[in-house]
Amino acid sequence: MTATTTNNRLNHYDILSVPSDASQQDIKRAYKERLLNIHPDKSSSSADSPPPTISHVTVNQIQEAYRILSKPESRTKYDMELLETFKKLGYTNNGDGLDAYSLDNFEFDEDHLSYHMACPRCKTHKGFDFTEDTLEEYGQERPDGEGFQVLAQCNSCSLWLKVNFDVADDYSDE
Template structure:
């Protein structure tokens, strides 16, 4: 659906909720632009999924090691191509993501990570060193 087709000037006389849709689009855009708001929204979605009984801890997902990711130490980002869609850098995480990992029941940490281009989820296992991540 094109945004122009929802504009109030183009929908005069129609009894639809286009102004509500435009409001939702504006709100979504402002959240995506602000990294702090985006992080809060992502946390909200994760909590909502947990309450609905969805598994967000990585059980049953294909497992990868952080060593399989390419590290950009200047930016503090680890990335790899998505195993499904092969989008370069589709799987990406940062230091904040690593700090939020959960213990894996052994000696390391893990987190569930979604491709930025498709719907694939994987489990990433890693170990926290003194101040660096390694496996």
């Protein structure tokens, strides 16, 4: 996960100007620096030094960001909430732009030989719905060589997912 704004609001990582994988020591150091940067009597800003990276944050925002990110439990909860917010906005956390799901996350309909799952973004029931024939026709070997994958789009919104699966060999008794 990278630090980005959500709904035009800065997240706690942005407020402290730290990456989302910053250590506790980095967060503490950034907290102190941010407070010093915005304090009118303590600010080291001059014509020769660059301005703080985000000048429109308040002391209260900095203190709240530090309060949440300085405690492992509250930081973990915050990270999960942030991740869910990003997913709802269509952002993903892997480098290629698509979240990967296992076929095991899908429900299997034996009557229609199809797989379905509610969309993680728009929550449409059966937003992702495809048959075994779709897997057979469009499935391609994964880049890591560990099974197969198919790209699927939600039936209701523009979200695309990678669906990873393995092919079971049919062994018949002769």
